[in-house]
Amino acid sequence: MTPEDVLEDALFRSAVIHQPHSLKSYLAMENLTTRFKSFGAREWAQCLALNAKSEVKIHGGFLPRIEAIELSTRRINWALEHGVMPVSYLAMKQWHEREGLEAIFRHFEHLATLHNEYLSHNLSILLAMKAIVPRLSENQIPPYLERLTEYVVATFSPLRADTPAETTAPALTEDQVFLAALEQPGFFAHNLIALSWVNRAKPTVSAAFYTTALRHIHQQSHWQFEDKDDYIDSARLEAIADTDSEARFQQRIEGLIHGRTHNLHQITCADALTHFWDRYPAHRPKLSKLAEYFAAA
Numbered sequence: 219m220t221p222e223d224v225l226e227d228a229l230f231r232s233a234v235i236h237q238p239h240s241l242k243s244y245l246a247m248e249n250l251t252t253r254f255k256s257f258g259a260r261e262w263a264q265c266l267a268l269n270a271k272s273e274v275k276i277h278g279g280f281l282p283r284i285e286a287i288e289l290s291t292r293r294i295n296w297a298l299e300h301g302v303m304p305v306s307y308l309a310m311k312q313w314h315e316r317e318g319l320e321a322i323f324r325h326f327e328h329l330a331t332l333h334n335e336y337l338s339h340n341l342s343i344l345l346a347m348k349a350i351v352p353r354l355s356e357n358q359i360p361p362y363l364e365r366l367t368e369y370v371v372a373t374f375s376p377l378r379a380d381t382p383a384e385t386t387a388p389a390l391t392e393d394q395v396f397l398a399a400l401e402q403p404g405f406f407a408h409n410l411i412a413l414s415w416v417n418r419a420k421p422t423v424s425a426a427f428y429t430t431a432l433r434h435i436h437q438q439s440h441w442q443f444e445d446k447d448d449y450i451d452s453a454r455l456e457a458i459a460d461t462d463s464e465a466r467f468q469q470r471i472e473g474l475i476h477g478r479t480h481n482l483h484q485i486t487c488a489d490a491l492t493h494f495w496d497r498y499p500a501h502r503p504k505l506s507k508l509a510e511y512f513a514a515a
Contacts, residue, residue, distance in 0.1 A: 219263035221248065225353065227266055229361040231273040237339050237372050238365050240269040242346035243482040246489035250475075253492055254468060264475055268482040280307050280364055288312070298367075301375035310367040311360075322366075323348050327423060329374045331430040334437055337405065338412035340373050341431050342486075345415045348422070392417065395432045396494065398439035400501060405448045406483040407490055407512060409439050414490040417497070450511070458510050462502040467495060470509035477513045487512050 224247070228240035247265040251257040284304055289297070289312050296302070297309040313322060323344075330340045347366055354362055399409035416431045423431075443449065461467070474488045488509065495505050 219259045219266060221251075221262055224262050224266050224269070226358075227275075228269055229358055229365065230276045231269055232276055232365060232368050233372065234272070234274050237343055237369050238273060239343065239482055239486070240273050241350050241362075241365065242343050243269055243272075243485045245346050245349055246486045249489050250471070250485070250492060253496075254471070256468075261475060264479070265482075265485055267479050268484055271479055272482040276361075276364075279360055280304055281311060281360060284308050291316075298370060299375055301371035303371065306367050306371050307364055310363050310370075314359075314363055319348075319351060326370055326374060327427045331427055334434040335373070336438070337408045338431075338435060338438065341434070342408075342412045342415040343369055343373070345419045345423075349419070389429050390432045390436050392432065395436045395439070396498060396501075398436050400494075400504060402439045403450060403508065404438060405445075406515060407487045407508065408483075409435055410494065410508075411483075411486050411490040414493040417493070455507055455511050458507040460503040461506050462499075463506075467502065467506045467509065470506055470513065474509050474513040484512075 221244075225241075225244050228244045231240040232238045243265060247261060251261055284307060287308070289305075289309055294309040294313050297306045298313075310322075326344055330344055333340065335341075347369060350362070395413060399413050403410050412431075413435050416428065416435065420428055471488050471492060474484055474491075478484075491505050491509050491512075495502055498505075
């Protein structure tokens, strides 16, 4: 199994529950195979299997089957803001042709600052969709635009660019947000996953996006939930042995990825924990424990 195989497959997978994750999973595995030199074909095969377990396969494209009418800028905005399908596929294609992806991402990065979404997929998947672009060939752009369309209509409809922004608050540091997310990682470590994507994207996003994203993740790390799956079982976590051993951490990451074929968050969680393992050596014992914890979550 090669990365090229997994990328091609991911371009033709979309959400069963809410938002498409397979391209984000692909990039997370790319990070992991770069970090762990022993990772290779076996890990890519598991990435493919987890994506297939989690998302639906699409055979072919939708755009060739849609009448190629010309849309005004107003109609493009309306379709995407209101999730009008299938014309939103055409709207995204024509927006891309007229203004390019940089303008599209600038628009949706602004929208992402207007609302704190549970699990922060308005941050992490948006940044993954942006990060994947340089890896795509010209003939992969059409299916990519279809997945981008599905993502934005699921995430940002009916948000509009003129939606009032939340009241601002004092800026937070990366360290403050990390410590809050480490204390309350959220469902399958989504607070840590989102923060890892925001950290990596800092050079490519506006200061307003970055500071707001940090604030939103920090807020979610203090939200109250009814579902126990949104919380860490402290007793079970404390029962896991402390270690800051690199070899043991890799074993636990391998267990998280390969221990079962449950869902693709096994990969995105492993990627986030590894990112912070390298970034925060003082917190390696807890990050290692979380790898074992989520392997059985």
